[in-house]
Amino acid sequence: MSEQEIIGKGTWIDKLASELLEREKILGRSLDLIKVESGLGASGVPHIGSLGDAVRAYGVKLALENLGYKSELIAYSDDLDGLRKIPTGFPDSLEEHLAKPVSLIPDPYGCHDSYGMHMSSILLDGLDKVGIKYQFRRAIDTYKQGLLKDQIHTILQNSTRIGDKISELVGQEKYQKYLPYFPVCSNCNRLYTAESTEYITDEKKVKYNCHDTKIGSKMIKGCGHQGEADITKDLGKLAWKVEFAARWTAFDIRFEAYGKDIMDSVKVNDWVADEILQCPHPHHVKYEMFLDKGGKKISKSLGNVITAQKWLEFGTPKSILLLLYKRITGARELGFDDIPSLMSEYNELEDIYFGRIKIDNQAKLVKSKGLFEYVNLLNPPKQSSIHVNYRLLLELTKIFKEDRVQRVMKKLLDYGVIKEENIEIENLIKIAGNYSDEFDEIEKTKVELDNTAKKALKILVDALGSEEEPEDVQNTIYQIAKSNDVQPKDFFKILYQIILGTSRGPKIGPFISDIGRKQVAKTLSEYT
């Protein structure tokens, strides 16, 4: 590969941006401002995959800017979607609001103007924390302001053709019978219960009647109201199969990534944009969903959700950005246990960037450097920072639980890993500590002790607990074992099991001194 073939920073993001530009040039559209979009779900707790959609779109925006174009990210909250089921961990009081648009449901926690805004805020907060800039838009405002009225009108006029095409493209037949528009019932505020039967073209009104409907396995009661919805004013929304197209056209969106779960919707929307609305669809890239370690799609139930906020308790914002920018293809199982390797990988990338690690392959070198720049949102540090290996921090924080920051810091200084304390390292110790506490909890293993071992242990506890520091802890342990008819080998094993929860460990004498012999004495005494 020769150098002039490398586009931008040499990553998939640059390639994508370049494809987008090529296509736009062929289409002959204005390139004064290229808008990229990311949709934010507002019905469930946003996991890190939702964040990824926006982070990656932002990456494309950065790549476009790097290539000399103006660009903007629109983060669009689908908060006119109806609530379909109550997320695990949320109050049952939401029951009465099922099928209502999430932005018309009160926030059960009272901290935002609606349930929908509560959910969106979690995601927006995540974006803020990793440094992503965006223009926030909401579905409810979009419809209230009638921004999509021309597109809705065109779509409803062509509903028969669209219904047939949906059936042909993805095999879904319901839109051959119903209009792809869901009014919000003016009487009961519910969305999916109001079935649109007829479009009155001249008046731009949709006739509907509100009846019982099934969402999943749940029956939702309709109120029987018959009404008309003015598509330019009243609330109601397009079905997903056509809504993106309307939005892309109205907002002039040129790029949107999507997860494979909505592949069919995107296929239909592309056709609707091109053929019905006569506005070329945006450039796309498809990504795989993150799976949890069992291979299942990440469940949105509260306990299981990997949110940005939870991730940031254990890892840096850069570890999230690295996860999302390093690649886009491939199914990936994701868990918090990926954090340590991502933390290390970032350090490695930084070393490559600053030339401390040599890479022979030019293309790969450029790509790695480029990835490092994207993870820093194209604003990389001027100087290499002091690296502290995250796994080392995990080991140390496992051992030191009290006065953790101070004691781990001292160890790092002793080891010569760092020359002086600073706030960043302090922060690293804290998050590594969180990780140790959460995931490396030392299991209280049942340690089998016979009477001779107990006796020996008791003597050791006394020795460690005495005011005088034993000269050589290692030797003391060895002697105690020998003089009490316990195999030294077994005795050491017992100590490791009690202190570390494993049958092996570091050399125990110095190790006990590190932890503090009195604390060890206390721990051991629980077993005597």
Add this chain to the structure above:
RNA sequence: GGGUCUAUGGCGCAGCCAGGUAGCGCACCGGACUUUUAAUCCGGUUGUCAAGGGUCCGAAUCCCUUUAGACCCGCCA
């Protein structure tokens, strides 16, 4: 019914999306250190890159076929 992804050492995985020396962790073997075990440090072994075909000077990487597994869609948004 439609679609997508995955397959690399004993185990777990990276590398593939822009082709150019097959890598990491664990395990294993040897050495150093140790009053036991271990940790740590240094060195080492382990591969028909699922199978078959194609493109290419060159394929784990790109294309096609096959096999196996996983997931998504076919409610709704």
